[in-house]
Amino acid sequence: MNTKSIASSNFSRRNFLGLTAAAAAVPLLAACGGGSASGGGGSKGEIKFWDMPWGTPAYNTAAQKLVDSYAPAEGKAKASYQIIQWNNFYQTFSSAIASKTGPAVSTGGGFQAFQFEQQGQIAYADGAIELLKKNGQFDDFLPGVLDPFKSDKGYVAVPWQLDMRMFWYRKSLFEKAGVELPKDWPTMLEAGKALKKIGAFGFMTGSGSGNNYGNHTMIMMMVNNGGGVWTKDGQLDLMNDRNVEAMEFVLEMRSAGLIDPACLGYTTDNMSAQWKDKKAGFGLFQVGVPARVGDTSGDLLVADPITGPHGDKATIVFPNNIMMYKNTPSQESSDAFLADYLGKIKDLWKQGLMNSIPVFKSITETPEFTNDANNVKIVKEWQPIAKTFASQGTTLNANLAALDGGQALNQFTQTILSGQADAKTALKTFEDGLKSVIKS
Known part of the structure; x- marks a missing residue:
């Protein structure tokens, strides 16, 4: 590219x-x-x-x-x-x-x-x-x-x-922070704390106008823990234990200051600027980040897939x-x-x-x-x-249009990233919002 x-x-x-x-x-x-x-x-x-x-x-x-x-x-x-x-x-x-x-x-x-x-x-x-x-x-x-x-x-x-979505990292920031590339959730938390000490964020995302990367990050963390929005046969399953555990971890990272508080208003251009300005050390983004942010020095690299608490590895596509x-x-x-x-x-x-x-x-x-x-x-x-967004199922369907980028998911993402509710409360509100727009 x-x-x-x-x-x-x-x-x-x-x-x-x-x-x-x-x-x-x-x-x-x-x-x-x-x-x-x-x-x-x-x-x-x-x-x-x-x-x-x-x-x-x-x-x-x-x-x-x-x-x-x-x-x-x-x-x-x-x-x-x-x-x-x-x-x-x-x-x-x-x-x-x-x-x-x-x-x-x-x-x-x-x-x-x-x-x-x-x-x-x-x-x-x-x-x-x-x-x-x-x-x-x-x-x-x-x-x-x-x-x-x-x-x-x-x-x-x-x-x-x-x-596709995958984790990216800036190699020079990890070297400066003296921390290894994350392999699982505990080391992602550890790396984020080390990056915070040098003024960088260890879980870059964004949820501003027209920016769906925050939404993708929420779903990606669910499926990375073996969860997802739906059951294998396409029924809503937001309240499962794996989803709750994933959102509790995101809330923990937020409380630890690893997520930029300003991300709630970040457009994709704002996110790109954070990566370019070396304020972002690790986070979910798309293919071709170096060219996107205008930094082809070889310092921006695709990270290894992260292993969830139960041995799961997954991203969204x-x-x-x-x-x-x-x-x-x-x-x-x-x-x-x-x-x-x-x-x-x-x-x-x-x-x-x-x-x-x-x-x-x-x-x-x-x-x-x-x-x-x-x-x-x-x-x-x-x-x-x-x-896909059909996870834990595998077959795409029309209901996914109501999920992807819809108001229920947008509001859920804002709630988690702002810490306005605990994981179960946020997921329940999300579930109720989806029920009102999907076809059974």
Whole structure:
């Protein structure tokens, strides 16, 4: 990765905003009736591919070239490319799908496919998966990345990039503090106290406007302790003992002064500034932190995964995906285009345009990817232990949109980081807030 791959601080997380407004729009769209395969999804028989701004404008330019290069087999429709902005994106999709002027294939919100699946608008991707098997690319997926998209009716979507969270540290601060890199929760507390003595924070996070890293930190600590928001079958399970223990530990770190009190108002840019100014010594962040904060000295490094009190190791991952819709000139054409596009996306990483982890092993082995040792460590040590927001379950669903970035999670994070309530009280309020917005 290089600095040109780092775009606006919002790009890497826009795909997983809570979509609370989107949830309200679901009944309206559902009332419009399901899509058909009678000629929508493109003008003049084209496969309309809608894509989001996943990076700088250079990303969309490169992605359009991949689409323009598509040469369909005889009898298959050609493809066209359109950029859809993140601002009000769900409403854009909803309106277009309701009027049968929407795409046949698209990227978009992380849980968007599951929301539209509930409304009967999604075309399952089993046909595309079969094509990937025929061309050998199916076996190229990193372990476990397809599993969250498999439903009892078929693959709801196909992942193409991973927005992962991992702990980072500044090597020089650990050396100055004379403390070892944390391996578990007790040594994370010990390291944080040592960093505090030299004026650095040992658990950097943020929960200001538009910043979801605080939310991610809360869920990551739960799953790192073998907990999570849901049971294995998708029922709410916030009050389990592992979650309580995790939040008690976060509160302990807060009481010890290891979390910046100002983090409640930190945007992602504020967090980046803390890392750049050597005020942050350890904390959860995204892929590509050195380039993001403008420090490629080799001092900012991916830490080792942390072992929880019961031997668990885990982090969270948001698998960005490409979905298909029933309103298409031809489902076979949609399948063929998607398989072809997935076969070409390596060029996006080779050009340094992506600030995420690819889902294909072959891309993670390219020189352009492996020349960053942090990338290699993420794929080797963090990706195998990554869990989605569905944890303790494994299958994604539409209810996760109400969790991710929603008010219940935002308020919970603020409560914990400000120490306004004990762990059980905060979790109970969080649970009650989620119950009011999820579908049983």
